[in-house]
Amino acid sequence: MPTASAVAPLARPGRTVRSAAAATLRPAAASTLAPAWLHGTPGPAQVVAVFDVAVYLRRGQDVLPLLAPEALALPGGLRVADRAHLDVLELTVGDEVSVGHGQVVARAGGLVVRRTWRPQRVPSADLSPDARATALAAIAGRTRIEDDLGPVLADLATGLVADLGRAPTTATQPVAPRPAPPPPAASSGSDPA
Incomplete structure (x- = not known):
């Protein structure tokens, strides 16, 4: 593996860059x-x-995240x-750094790969119907009340569908409309009060 002096850092025009030999390389896990x-x-x-x-960091279509311990462990x-190892790099958007031979070298410091880590695989499994329904409900954003009403509404819907196939049993003849109530009596204009 080459030393820090073998990897020359890059910078935007007009920026002062210290030599790679002066850059301190801090350990990292790739x-x-x-x-x-x-x-x-x-x-x-x-x-x-x-x-x-x-x-x-981006080169071409690939991105390399440099992650502090508090960051999400991106695979x-x-x-x-x-x-502090990231802060020492003093990077801003648009800067260029040199990446290769297991090193990331910036104007103010660098990182060197000292070990590797293997991301955990996400387990996959077949979901039971209940687990699938719960997951779909969570995705749909249903509340607990809606979940509690679900079985009741399902029973009502089942009953309504069953009733559609049956003839009405209570009324076999159409019912005539009721006459409207009479209007209130008109007042004569004098109040006996």
């Missing part, structure tokens, strides 16, 4: 799913996002032991 260019020939990668606990990431 995912086995990290982009191949992390271990390939050194070349430029662009900083596309910078957050408190993560920095995202293709390069993890550092301390958030």
Whole structure:
């Protein structure tokens, strides 16, 4: 593995860059799913996002997340032991860094892969009908009350469907409409009060 001096850092025009020999390389752990260019020939990668606990580098269509311990363990990431290791890099969006031979070298420091880690596979399993219904209800955002009403509404719907197939049993003749009630009596205009 080449030394830090063998990997030259890159920068935007007008930015002062310290030599790679002066950059301190801090240890990092690379995912086995990290982009191949992390271990390939050194070349430029662009900083596309910078957050408190993560920095995202892009080369071509691939992205390499640099992750602090507090960050979500993305499966293709390069993890550092301390958030300060990311802060030391002093990266901003648009910067270019040199990535290759297991190293990420920026103007103010760098990272070197000292170990690898294998992301856990997400287990898959067949869901029971009850578990599937619960999962679908959660996706649909149904509330507990709606879940409690579900069986009642299902029974009512089943009854209505069954009734559609039967003839009415209570009324066999149409019912005539009731006459309207008479209007109130008109007052004569004088109140006996």
